[in-house]
Amino acid sequence: MKKNTKKLQTITWIYSVNPNHNFGFIDVEWVQKGYFVYPKNSLDALDGDEVEAYVKIFKGREEAVIKKVIKRADRVLVWTLELNKSFWFVVLNNPSFKKDVFIPYKNLNGAKNKDIVAVKIISWNKKNPDWYITQILWKSQNKDIEVKSLILENWLDLDFHAEVKKEAKNIKIWENNTRVDLIDFFTITIDGSDARDLDDAIWVYKLDNWNYKLIVSIADVWEYVKENSILDKEAFKRWNSTYLPDRVLPMLPEELSNNLCSLNPDTKKITLSCEMEIWRDWIVKKSRVYESVIKTDFRLTYLDTQNIFEWKIKIDDKLEFWQKITNKLIEMIKNAYELKDIISKRKQDAWVLDFDFPETKIILDKDLNPTDIKKYTLYDSNKLIEEFMVITNQTIWEKFQNIPFIYRIHELPDEDSIETLRATLWIFGIVLPYKKITPSLLRDVLLQIKWHKKEKLLSMMILRSLKKAIYSDENLWHFWLAIDFYSHFTSPIRRYPDLIAHRIIKEQIRGNLTLKRKNYYKSVLSNIANHTSTTARKSEKLEYSVKDYYICKYYQDKIWEKYIWMITWMIEFWIFVSLENTAEWFISFDWILKISKKNIFEFNKNTLKTICWDY
Numbered sequence: 001m002k003k004n005t006k007k008l009q010t011i012t013w014i015y016s017v018n019p020n021h022n023f024g025f026i027d028v029e030w031v032q033k034g035y036f037v038y039p040k041n042s043l044d045a046l047d048g049d050e051v052e053a054y055v056k057i058f059k060g061r062e063e064a065v066i067k068k069v070i071k072r073a074d075r076v077l078v079w080t081l082e083l084n085k086s087f088w089f090v091v092l093n094n095p096s097f098k099k100d101v102f103i104p105y106k107n108l109n110g111a112k113n114k115d116i117v118a119v120k121i122i123s124w125n126k127k128n129p130d131w132y133i134t135q136i137l138w139k140s141q142n143k144d145i146e147v148k149s150l151i152l153e154n155w156l157d158l159d160f161h162a163e164v165k166k167e168a169k170n171i172k173i174w175e176n177n178t179r180v181d182l183i184d185f186f187t188i189t190i191d192g193s194d195a196r197d198l199d200d201a202i203w204v205y206k207l208d209n210w211n212y213k214l215i216v217s218i219a220d221v222w223e224y225v226k227e228n229s230i231l232d233k234e235a236f237k238r239w240n241s242t243y244l245p246d247r248v249l250p251m252l253p254e255e256l257s258n259n260l261c262s263l264n265p266d267t268k269k270i271t272l273s274c275e276m277e278i279w280r281d282w283i284v285k286k287s288r289v290y291e292s293v294i295k296t297d298f299r300l301t302y303l304d305t306q307n308i309f310e311w312k313i314k315i316d317d318k319l320e321f322w323q324k325i326t327n328k329l330i331e332m333i334k335n336a337y338e339l340k341d342i343i344s345k346r347k348q349d350a351w352v353l354d355f356d357f358p359e360t361k362i363i364l365d366k367d368l369n370p371t372d373i374k375k376y377t378l379y380d381s382n383k384l385i386e387e388f389m390v391i392t393n394q395t396i397w398e399k400f401q402n403i404p405f406i407y408r409i410h411e412l413p414d415e416d417s418i419e420t421l422r423a424t425l426w427i428f429g430i431v432l433p434y435k436k437i438t439p440s441l442l443r444d445v446l447l448q449i450k451w452h453k454k455e456k457l458l459s460m461m462i463l464r465s466l467k468k469a470i471y472s473d474e475n476l477w478h479f480w481l482a483i484d485f486y487s488h489f490t491s492p493i494r495r496y497p498d499l500i501a502h503r504i505i506k507e508q509i510r511g512n513l514t515l516k517r518k519n520y521y522k523s524v525l526s527n528i529a530n531h532t533s534t535t536a537r538k539s540e541k542l543e544y545s546v547k548d549y550y551i552c553k554y555y556q557d558k559i560w561e562k563y564i565w566m567i568t569w570m571i572e573f574w575i576f577v578s579l580e581n582t583a584e585w586f587i588s589f590d591w592i593l594k595i596s597k598k599n600i601f602e603f604n605k606n607t608l609k610t611i612c613w614d615y
Helices: 144-155 163-169 232-236 252-259 302-309 325-350 379-400 416-425 441-446 456-464 496-509 515-555 589-595
Strands: 010-017 023-025 035-037 050-058 061-071 076-086 089-090 116-125 129-136 188-191 200-206 212-219 242-244 248-249 269-278 284-296 298-301 362-366 370-375 408-409 468-470 565-570 574-579 584-588 601-603 609-611
Touching: 010 061, 010 144, 035 050, 076 129, 076 144, 116 601, 129 144, 144 515, 163 232, 163 252, 188 302, 188 379, 200 325, 232 408, 232 496, 232 515, 242 362, 242 515, 248 302, 269 325, 269 379, 269 496, 284 379, 284 496, 298 302, 302 379, 325 379, 362 515, 370 515, 379 496, 416 456, 416 565, 441 456, 496 515, 496 589
Parallel strands: 035 061, 188 298
Antiparallel strands: 010 023, 010 050, 023 035, 050 061, 076 089, 076 116, 116 129, 188 200, 200 212, 212 269, 242 248, 269 284, 362 370, 408 468, 565 574, 574 584, 601 609
């Protein structure tokens, strides 16, 4: 799937079906908006299939007509098995899937009438698929059947297959003495209290010349996940770890993600370290990358770190994981915050885009019932780790930019999106100048709306005008971070592109990156980048779907209760609103106009016009 730099006539990408209608879209990675597919133009394509289509103009709008299905989606559907006379079939709870799901008796796999089952296409007979029951999910009341269904229908597995687990259990702990020994360096991890895969550790030291030495050590997952192994293929399939309110779907089995590779305190771990000397003006003066072995001294949470910095806890007080605070730890935290502020100043000077949208935290009881929904608390210590990881990832690019590599890119927004944004901002008295769009220009707009009563709405409009960040084998810039080039390196336990970056780096520093290997990477990195960009969106979609499920479940017994909400986004027939606890909803204009005597919104062809209306 190569990028066509000319006007698109033929497109090849993933077909997705609108959940409540017959129509669909073909999303193309480098195009901001998908191409509409009218039902009669969808051929026999199913949701998630890779298709080839041509673009035509219909009533002034570009549409896609599917010519052929290139690759069928390896997907699972879930719902109820029923017997109708002599036919077994599955009644789906998926409105985007329009085909009948008939199950031959030989493919029942032990399932019985009224069981909730997972079904999968095993072959195609002309235009109709043959189905097979892969799992029986429910025979009696099951407290998490809905979430399991969402996981399976979003192309993810509930667990690892037996051969994956077997390979993980048979891995031997690394033992040799060829690495740089950092065991005596005072090293810490800072993560959330519920984190189990600790893949980054830091050491910060203030030098006599007032510069700072920062060593970021990352779990050396490559040493255990060899190229083309069963674990490697499974990691590529999953792309990343997916974090849900009630569980984590890890990229790698727990033997690796939570144990062997996780940088737990007081245990020797092998790592890949990026050592940087950073000037007081944030510039990385010199750096080196090497294989190392460490033993972390403290496991801190973000709250622990913040409390130490603010002197809310003192020497000998216990931290969340039962360790006691020491003078050495306090000095390390002080140096880390000083360095964080230096790096943050660079971001301000470079006009890095900084959106501040709170994340949702859903509290569940032991029966997986939501008991509360609130904003996820972010501390200044969250920013500390974020800044250190960003500068590490940027340094990695600088050192390995001249060899085949995988990059994280964020391209310029489309002109049409910016024009719509400019017209909408003007309605609220915000001017987006007719200049070349740069991060500094958009950051200036963000500063203008900082105290605007519609700040959240306007910030969301700016965010939605931007393209999504993707992976690429092309060395392009990162618009959002306002830096020329960027790579992911710091999370190989939970992101496959980071694992690939480690693999290339280790071959380079060991002297094994031959011309043959460089040519090999040139031939495969484009596919890896495309695949991981696509699967990242699937993972994100699942995270949103499960979050929405629990939000709906939480509010199902609160019908007709009154809430104060804020408009966060608008499209032609709907508005999206957010409660104080970050729960989001959409509301039909028709319904609003029925209960309101005011004319709230009006539209013309191109521009949303808003009459200010506040609660």
